Structures are given as C-alpha cells and as structure tokens.
Amino acid sequence: MFESSVYKNRRSALLAGMAESGARGLAIFLGNTEAPMNYRGNDYKFRQDSSFIYFWGIDCPGFAAILDLESGCECIYADDVDIDDIVWMGPQPSVASRSALAGVEKSKPFAAFAEDVKAAMAKGRAIHHLPTSRYYNNMTVAALTGASYEACTRPSSMTDGGRHASLELVREVVKLRLIKEQCEIEELDKAGEIGYLMHTAARRNCRLGVVEQEIVGAMEGVTLAHGWGVSFTTILSQHGETLHNHHHDGTVTDGRLLLVDAGAESNTHYASDYTRTYPTGGRFTPKQREIYDIVYAGNELAAGLAAPGMTYRDVHLAVARVMLEGLREAGLVRGNIDDMIAEGTLGMFMPHGLGHNMGLDVHDMEDYGEIHVGYDDDQVRSPQLGLGNLRMARRLRPGHVVTDEPGIYFIPALIRDWKTAGKSLEFINYDRLEKEYSDFGGIRIEDDLLITENGCRRLGFRRLPASAAEVEEAMAKDREE
Amino acid sequence: MFESSVYKNRRSALLAGMAESGARGLAIFLGNTEAPMNYRGNDYKFRQDSSFIYFWGIDCPGFAAILDLESGCECIYADDVDIDDIVWMGPQPSVASRSALAGVEKSKPFAAFAEDVKAAMAKGRAIHHLPTSRYYNNMTVAALTGASYEACTRPSSMTDGGRHASLELVREVVKLRLIKEQCEIEELDKAGEIGYLMHTAARRNCRLGVVEQEIVGAMEGVTLAHGWGVSFTTILSQHGETLHNHHHDGTVTDGRLLLVDAGAESNTHYASDYTRTYPTGGRFTPKQREIYDIVYAGNELAAGLAAPGMTYRDVHLAVARVMLEGLREAGLVRGNIDDMIAEGTLGMFMPHGLGHNMGLDVHDMEDYGEIHVGYDDDQVRSPQLGLGNLRMARRLRPGHVVTDEPGIYFIPALIRDWKTAGKSLEFINYDRLEKEYSDFGGIRIEDDLLITENGCRRLGFRRLPASAAEVEEAMAKDREE
Numbered sequence: 001m002f003e004s005s006v007y008k009n010r011r012s013a014l015l016a017g018m019a020e021s022g023a024r025g026l027a028i029f030l031g032n033t034e035a036p037m038n039y040r041g042n043d044y045k046f047r048q049d050s051s052f053i054y055f056w057g058i059d060c061p062g063f064a065a066i067l068d069l070e071s072g073c074e075c076i077y078a079d080d081v082d083i084d085d086i087v088w089m090g091p092q093p094s095v096a097s098r099s100a101l102a103g104v105e106k107s108k109p110f111a112a113f114a115e116d117v118k119a120a121m122a123k124g125r126a127i128h129h130l131p132t133s134r135y136y137n138n139m140t141v142a143a144l145t146g147a148s149y150e151a152c153t154r155p156s157s158m159t160d161g162g163r164h165a166s167l168e169l170v171r172e173v174v175k176l177r178l179i180k181e182q183c184e185i186e187e188l189d190k191a192g193e194i195g196y197l198m199h200t201a202a203r204r205n206c207r208l209g210v211v212e213q214e215i216v217g218a219m220e221g222v223t224l225a226h227g228w229g230v231s232f233t234t235i236l237s238q239h240g241e242t243l244h245n246h247h248h249d250g251t252v253t254d255g256r257l258l259l260v261d262a263g264a265e266s267n268t269h270y271a272s273d274y275t276r277t278y279p280t281g282g283r284f285t286p287k288q289r290e291i292y293d294i295v296y297a298g299n300e301l302a303a304g305l306a307a308p309g310m311t312y313r314d315v316h317l318a319v320a321r322v323m324l325e326g327l328r329e330a331g332l333v334r335g336n337i338d339d340m341i342a343e344g345t346l347g348m349f350m351p352h353g354l355g356h357n358m359g360l361d362v363h364d365m366e367d368y369g370e371i372h373v374g375y376d377d378d379q380v381r382s383p384q385l386g387l388g389n390l391r392m393a394r395r396l397r398p399g400h401v402v403t404d405e406p407g408i409y410f411i412p413a414l415i416r417d418w419k420t421a422g423k424s425l426e427f428i429n430y431d432r433l434e435k436e437y438s439d440f441g442g443i444r445i446e447d448d449l450l451i452t453e454n455g456c457r458r459l460g461f462r463r464l465p466a467s468a469a470e471v472e473e474a475m476a477k478d479r480e481e
Numbered sequence: 482m483f484e485s486s487v488y489k490n491r492r493s494a495l496l497a498g499m500a501e502s503g504a505r506g507l508a509i510f511l512g513n514t515e516a517p518m519n520y521r522g523n524d525y526k527f528r529q530d531s532s533f534i535y536f537w538g539i540d541c542p543g544f545a546a547i548l549d550l551e552s553g554c555e556c557i558y559a560d561d562v563d564i565d566d567i568v569w570m571g572p573q574p575s576v577a578s579r580s581a582l583a584g585v586e587k588s589k590p591f592a593a594f595a596e597d598v599k600a601a602m603a604k605g606r607a608i609h610h611l612p613t614s615r616y617y618n619n620m621t622v623a624a625l626t627g628a629s630y631e632a633c634t635r636p637s638s639m640t641d642g643g644r645h646a647s648l649e650l651v652r653e654v655v656k657l658r659l660i661k662e663q664c665e666i667e668e669l670d671k672a673g674e675i676g677y678l679m680h681t682a683a684r685r686n687c688r689l690g691v692v693e694q695e696i697v698g699a700m701e702g703v704t705l706a707h708g709w710g711v712s713f714t715t716i717l718s719q720h721g722e723t724l725h726n727h728h729h730d731g732t733v734t735d736g737r738l739l740l741v742d743a744g745a746e747s748n749t750h751y752a753s754d755y756t757r758t759y760p761t762g763g764r765f766t767p768k769q770r771e772i773y774d775i776v777y778a779g780n781e782l783a784a785g786l787a788a789p790g791m792t793y794r795d796v797h798l799a800v801a802r803v804m805l806e807g808l809r810e811a812g813l814v815r816g817n818i819d820d821m822i823a824e825g826t827l828g829m830f831m832p833h834g835l836g837h838n839m840g841l842d843v844h845d846m847e848d849y850g851e852i853h854v855g856y857d858d859d860q861v862r863s864p865q866l867g868l869g870n871l872r873m874a875r876r877l878r879p880g881h882v883v884t885d886e887p888g889i890y891f892i893p894a895l896i897r898d899w900k901t902a903g904k905s906l907e908f909i910n911y912d913r914l915e916k917e918y919s920d921f922g923g924i925r926i927e928d929d930l931l932i933t934e935n936g937c938r939r940l941g942f943r944r945l946p947a948s949a950a951e952v953e954e955a956m957a958k959d960r961e962e
Contacts, residue, residue, distance in 0.1 A: 221702015242571030
C-alpha cells in the first residue's frame with residue numbers, strides 16, 4: 001500500500017474530473033469478494049478489484065466505498081471480525097484503521113452500503129458505478145439498481161437515467177489510471193524484475209525431453225516466491241501459433257520453437273508481461289532465424305518509435321510495414337507494401353495488435369471497454385484482422401505503459417481459411433506456406449514500455465535476451481551451468 | 482480422463498439410485514465457466530465443477546448435461562469452436578467427440594440446454610440440480626428456474642415443487658462420490674506423491690532468514706510442475722495458531738514453529754492435503770517437543786483406529802481423549818477426562834474436527850451441505866467448538882477417504898475469550914497458558930487415510946517425516962545437502 005496521500009490525491013482528482021464532466025450523485029466502488037474455485041470456501045487466491053486498489057488501497061475481500069460527487073464525502077463499508085474469524089484468520093486490523101491508511105475518516109458496517117445507495121436512489125440521485133468484472137459484484141449491483149447483467153458490464157452515459165455502468169466514471173477513471181505515477185512506475189519495474197526472473201527460470205528449464213508443464217511449474221514457482229503470482233495464465237507451448245495456448249502436455253523436442261508468454265503480478269498487484277521464443281535445441285535453424293529476425297526488427301522498431309505525440313496505431317503500422325518487408329524478402333509475400341497495409345495482409349501472419357495498456361491489470365481496465373481505454377475520441381477501430389485487434393491505439397503521453405509484442409505465426413487453419421476465401425491472393429505465397437511452414441509454429445517477442453518525456457524505456461531492471469544471438473548465447477551459458 | 486465405461490457406470494448407478502428414491506424428472510448438470518480474476522477474459526486457471534468431472538469427464542468450460550431420470554436419455558450441451566477460437570485456442574476436438582469419450586451419444590449446442598430445461602418445466606417435470614458453487618452457474622440456474630440465490634445453494638426435497646437444489650440428487654451423488662473406485666484411488670495416490678514432493682520442498686527451504694513467501698513459491702512451483710496446482714490456498718506460517726493463515730510476509734526466525742498445511746491437485750483433479758510443523762532452527766525445544774508429541778500421538782491413534790464399522794466421530798473422540806491426557810501430563814489441563822470430553826474442553830486447544838472427506842474436492846462436496854456429506858442420518862452435529870466443527874462423523878466404509886489432522890494451538894484471543902466467559906475454569910490452567918504459551922503458536926500433523934477392508938492406509942507412495950525424531954533427522958539431512 002502506498003502513503004495515504006496517494007489515494008487522497010487520486011480521489012480528489014476523480015472528484016474534480018467528475019465535476020468537470022457535469023456528473024452528479026454518488027460514485028460507488030465495490031471491492032471483490034472471494035471467488036469460489038470448486039466450492040464456496042475453497043477460493044482462488046484473493047484478487048482485489050483493480051480500481052478499488054487504485055482509489056482505496058485496501059486489499060481485503062468484503063469492502064465497498066462511496067464517494068459523494070457533490071459533497072465530496074467519502075465512506076468505506078466493511079464488517080469488523082469476531083472471535084470466530086480471529087480463530088481462523090488471526091487478529092485483523094479494524095475497518096476504521098484500514099480506512100485511515102487510505103486517508104478515509106468515515107467507515108460503516110457493510111450492510112449500510114446498500115442502505116446508503118438506496119437512500120440516495122430514493123432521492124433521485126444518480127449512482128455511478130464501474131462495469132462489474134466479477135459475477136458476484138454483478139449480482140450485488142443488479143440487486144441494488146435493478147439493472148440487467150448486460151447493463152452492469154457495459155458503460156453508457158448516465159444522462160439517460162442510469163441503471164447501468166457509468167460512462168462518465170469510466171472516462172475519468174481511465175484518464176487517471178492510464179498515466180502512471182512515480183510510485184506506480186517503481187512497482188511496475190519490480191514486476192518487470194520478477195518477470196525477468198521467471199522467464200530466466202523458463203529458459204534454463206527448456207531442455208529436450210522435459211514436459212512443458214515442468215517448465216511452467218519452475219517459472220511460476222519463482223513468481224509466487226517474489227510476487228503475488230502470475231498476471232495472467234501462462235502461455236508456454238511449442239505450438240506458439242496458437243495465440244493463447246494453455247495446454248502444457250507436450251514434451252520438448254529438438255528443432256521446435258518454444259514460445260513463452262508470461263508475466264508476474266507484484267505483491268502490490270502491478271503487472272509485467274513478457275514473451276520470448278526459444279529454439280528448443282539451443283540454436284535457431286536458418287529458417288527459424290529468418291523469421292525470428294523479422295519479429296525482432298519489429299520489436300526494436302516499436303521501442304525506437306514510441307514517444308509522446310505519436311499514436312500507438314501508427315507505431316503498429318510502422319512495425320507492420322517493416323515486418324511485411326521482411327516477409328517479402330523471405331519470399332512469403334510479394335507486391336507493394338502500401339497495398340498490403342491497405343488490405344491488412346499482415347493480419348494472417350499477426351492476427352493481433354502490437355500491444356495493450358498495462359498497469360494494475362495486464363490488459364489495463366479491459367473490462368471498461370477497449371474502445372474507451374485504448375482509443376482517443378477521434379479514433380475509429382479498424383475492422384481488419386490484426387490492426388482491428390489492436391487494444392491500444394491512442395496518442396502516447398508520458399506515463400503511458402504499453403506492451404511491444406509483434407509476432408509472426410503460421411496457423412494452418414487460418415492459412416486455409418484465408419486461401420479458401422481468396423484473401424490477399426496476389427500478395428501471399430500460399431503454396432510455400434502450405435508446403436514449408438505448416439509445422440513451423442509461431443514467434444513473438446514482447447517487452448513492456450514506459451512512455452517518457454522524450455521517448456520510452458523498457459520497464460524492469462534488466463532486459464531478457466532478445467536478439468537471436470543473445471538468446472543463443474544465453475542458452476549456451478545455461479547448458480554450461 | 483478415465484475410460485468411458487467409468488462415467489457410464491456412474492450415471493447408471495445414479496439413475497438407479499434416483500429411481501429408488503422415487504425421484505422423477507430431469508437431473509441437470511452445469512459445468513463451470515471461466516472465473517474472472519481482475520477482468521472478464523483474464524481468468525483464474527480453469528477448474529471444472531467436480532460433479533461434472535465425476536459424471537461426464539469433460540474438463541472444459543462451457544458444458545452442461547442432462548440426464549432424464551425417466552427415459553435414461555442423456556445429452557451434453559456445448560458449442561463447437563469457430564476459426565476465431567482456433568486462432569486463439571488452437572484446434573479443438575468437437576463437442577460430439579468429447580461426448581463420445583464420456584460414453585454419451587447425443588450432443589447439442591449450448592443454447593438448447595435452456596430450451597430443453599424450459600420445455601420439461603412447461604410439462605411440469607421436476608428439475609433436479611446440485612447446489613451451485615459458482616456465482617455464474619447460480620445466475621444461470623436462477624434465470625432458468627426463477628429460484629433465489631439462497632435456494633440454488635441449499636438442497637431441499639423436490640417433493641414440494643422444486644425451485645431449489647435437490648436433496649434427492651445430493652443424497653445419491655454423495656453416496657457415489659464418497660466411496661472411491663480403484664481408478665480414483667490411483668489418482669489420489671498420485672496427488673499424495675505430489676503433496677510429498679511439495680512438502681519436501683517446503684521443509685528444505687525452511688531456513689532462518691528466508692521470507693515465508695519464498696518457501697510458498699518453491700513448494701507451489703513443485704505442485705504446478707507435477708499437477709494441476711494447489712488443492713487449496715497454502716497455509717504456511719509461524720503463526721500456526723491462526724488456523725487458515727494466508728499471510729506469508731514473516732521472516733523465518735529461530736525458535737519458532739513453521740506450520741505448513743498444503744496439498745496438491747493432480748492433473749485429473751484429485752486432491753491431497755498434508756500438514757507438517759517444523760522447528761525453524763531444525764530442533765524442537767523441550768516445550769515444543771512436549772506438545773508435538775501429544776499431537777503426533779493423536780495422529781497415530783486415528784490411523785490405528787480408523788476402520789470399517791467405526792464412526793469417525795468416535796475416532797475424533799478417542800483422539801480428543803488421548804490429547805487431553807497429554808495436556809494433563811503437561812500441566813495445561815487438570816481433572817477427569819470424561820468430564821472434559823463432556824464439556825468440550827479440548828475445543829479451546831483444537832477448535833476444529835479431526836478431519837474431513839477428500840476426493841475431487843479437498844473438502845469433498847462441501848457445497849452440498851456438510852450435514853449431508855459428513856453425517857449419517859442418525860447422527861446429530863454437536864454444538865461444541867471442536868467436535869461441532871467435525872466435517873466427517875460418518876460410520877466408516879471401505880473406499881472412504883478422510884484426513885487425519887489433530888492439532889494443538891495457543892490462540893491468545895480464544896484463551897482470553899474462554900477465560901472471560903468462565904468456560905472450563907475447573908479444567909484449564911489459564912494462568913500458565915497466559916504466562917507461558919501466548920507466543921507458542923500452533924502444531925498440526927495431517928495425513929490422508931483411505932479406509933480399506935480391514936482398517937486404513939495412508940494415501941501416497943511414501944509418508945512425510947512425521948514423528949519429532951523423523952522431522953529433526955530430515956531437517957538435519959537437508960542442511961547437510
């Protein structure tokens with residue numbers, strides 16, 4: 001938890017922003033409850049709601065808070081523990097003392113939360129809430145406001161009466177959370193260091209004959225030893241062409257590419273997110289190396305271009321251009337680059353965007369609507385595969401944190417699908433793809449960038465080996481140890 | 482996944498049991514969906530509903546099934562993937578082929594599930610469902626049947642019309658799942674072996690100066706490398722007197738007791754659950770050893786007594802008796818053992834029961850109501866702290882799996898509470914407890930027992946060091962390495 005002034009300043013800024021937007025009424029914040037795994041009481045590891053952490057700092061289940069947008073009054077709602085709780089959970093600080101650490105003077109029992117919200121509604125006051133991520137919170141909000149499930153999760157403007165998530169609140173929260181403060185940057189660097197350690201454990205455990213799951217265990221153990229856990233379910237596979245592959249039953253065999261996309265969440269809940277792709281035997285084949293170098297060039301270019309004033313959409317497109325040039329040199333596409341960009345040809349090789357915002361969530365605030373988080377008001381989302389999947393397109397500003405994760409994949413089903421549909425027929429060398437690349441897999445290289453005053457820097461204290469030469473050198477060294 | 486005949490036999494047995502109980506209508510089964518961690522799409526590691534695994538075997542999100550209790554017809558409901566899914570998740574087996582592996586011939590798209598349930602309800606047929614564990618499933622069932630949240634989670638007899646969880650279905654499912662089949666016992670042994678490996682990693686990492694979280698990371702990494710993950714959130718603390726202590730920020734210091742209660746879930750989702758308590762410096766002090774030996778005697782006694790025909794309630798009471806004798810010898814209680822048993826005096830030292838059922842859930846089927854799972858029809862639950870917390874009291878039968886986990890804790894708040902309330906004043910030496918044991922902590926020793934034809938055996942392939950001498954010897958060996 002940061003100093004109480006951090007949370008007080010954030011709430012003051014939110015109040016000011018909401019006043020400016022003309023919003024009135026209450027802003028309500030629901031912390032998370034425990035999430036049952038296989039039965040109620042056997043819960044997943046508790047994860048607090050990210051905006052609750054951001055504004056109220058309290059990292060325990062069963063809390064809620066209200067910020068009165070007119071009077072500025074704030075109150076935290078939760079129940080103090082009794083002797084049974086102490087036997088099971090140990091002595092706990094009081095709700096009042098936890099609230100004080102967040103700079104909040106007033107606290108009430110949890111039951112008063114519903115009473116206070118209902119009393120305000122009875123007076124016709126607007127209730128602004130963020131889109132609910134958890135089903136339990138959804139049920140709670142729906143019961144309070146009478147809204148439907150859908151309405152609780154999709155923000156729209158409260159000017160129409162408001163039994164739904166509040167677009168005004170989303171806009172102001174996004175505005176604040178997108179620009180990272182110094183204390184947050186320090187935590188993001190720490191999460192980056194844990195990411196470094198976990199990926200290093202993965203690389204060292206990438207040996208022929210090992211089952212993928214054993215590598216996952218080794219790397220996630222490192223994460224749990226130093227942080228809260230993984231910031232998302234680890235992707236580790238010799239089938240890197242499957243973008244989110246969570247099966248880990250393969251045995252590491254020679255001549256393959258092992259794609260590892262994984263990140264850590266610090267104990268303060270800030271994320272890191274890195275991807276590296278390793279030649280299973282320690283050295284890339286010339287064919288692998290050719291594609292790897294294209295992806296690496298894209299990754300480097302993005303880090304060179306990302307700077308205040310540039311949009312991340314333009315960085316994506318510049319990377320797309322360089323990667324298409326590489327693919328053309330490799331003989332996998334042919335023709336004019338501008339034409340390919342216009343037609344979205346790269347989408348078949350890279351069906352995702354260059355990156356996304358990152359912070360307390362690995363895809364920061366994704367539940368608030370990607371269009372509200374990742375796009376400026378004057379930007380329209382493309383319908384193309386690839387560019388259209390870009391989660392972050394905004395004009396960059398100092399304090400933005402984005403991932404830089406170009407990739408090239410050879411997805412047999414997608415190649416078949418595009419060829420059958422006659423897509424980019426004049427550009428893509430389908431024959432060669434089908435004959436020579438159907439068992440290639442996929443390559444992705446990902447770092448996390450902090451936008452600075454003049455450009456950007458990679459988060460974390462040290463960079464994981466990234467170029468083909470660095471990767472091979474590191475793997476050779478691992479084998480000596 | 483087991484052979485399809487395993488699932489077919491279980492469903493046949495369920496059909497027969499339900500018929501015998503006079504139940505008619507449909508039994509419906511909801512598999513789990515993904516559980517959002519911090520936003521929808523960033524989910525916790527998927528965990529299928531245990532009864533869905535048990536009867537239908539399919540370990541993927543988005544499945545449901547119906548068993549017609551009258552015609553015996555069965556059908557699985559889920560959606561096949563499209564090209565977008567393949568890009569992100571890779572090629573997937575069809576719903577029909579997954580169903581075939583479970584021995585089910587008929588499958589339909591997921592939307593047909595609600596249609597089929599509603600059509601049956603329109604005909605006045607009863608809808609038997611298990612208590613819902615997950616909030617999303619709760620919302621789904623509530624939307625289908627019009628039942629309240631509470632009604633979906635608390636089983637009662639369907640004879641009254643039935644807009645709630647079905648007691649008849651609970652009873653028949655419990656009957657089946659409580660008695661483990663040979664194929665399940667093999668998986669429980671495997672989960673036991675992973676538990677052995679994880680606890681061994683914990684013990685080896687228990688060194689002075691290490692932060693508890695580092696030990697947790699090391700042990701959970703082992704679990705993830707060999708199994709699905711932890712069967713419950715790891716308890717690892719030098720404050721073992723807090724029964725479910727999930728804080729791991731302490732630094733291991735000399736002279737303390739480190740209590741480690743943790744278990745693994747195999748890739749097939751069977752649980753293990755072990756507790757060991759280590760002297761942080763490698764050797765117990767005489768005072769620690771005295772209490773440790775009492776707990777160890779209790780653990781050993783339970784394993785000696787547990788056998789078909791005996792109730793686990795009686796095993797609990799026999800263990801309570803031996804532990805009270807030990808505490809009397811140690812000068813912490815005085816007086817007649819029978820009187821102390823009658824008054825529940827041990828509850829202050831051991832405010833939990835001797836053990837619980839275990840299987841696909843670490844507390845097997847706890848959501849179905851402990852009274853339905855852990856108690857025979859003629860047994861009444863005690864109101865006493867300790868005995869009343871006993872989750873498993875039933876008459877033992879071959880195939881039952883129970884934990885054997887006596888403990889002694891010195892909980893300052895509970896000691897104060899009992900003393901103030903004047904509880905067991907004539908038996909408990911409060912003076913000595915307050916003066917000498919307020920910073921002692923707690924000790925628990927836990928193994929998992931399979932009830933056999935003649936007695937019981939410990940699950941797993943080898944036993945973790947358990948006696949004080951074994952623990953000290955193992956720790957001395959760890960330090961040599």
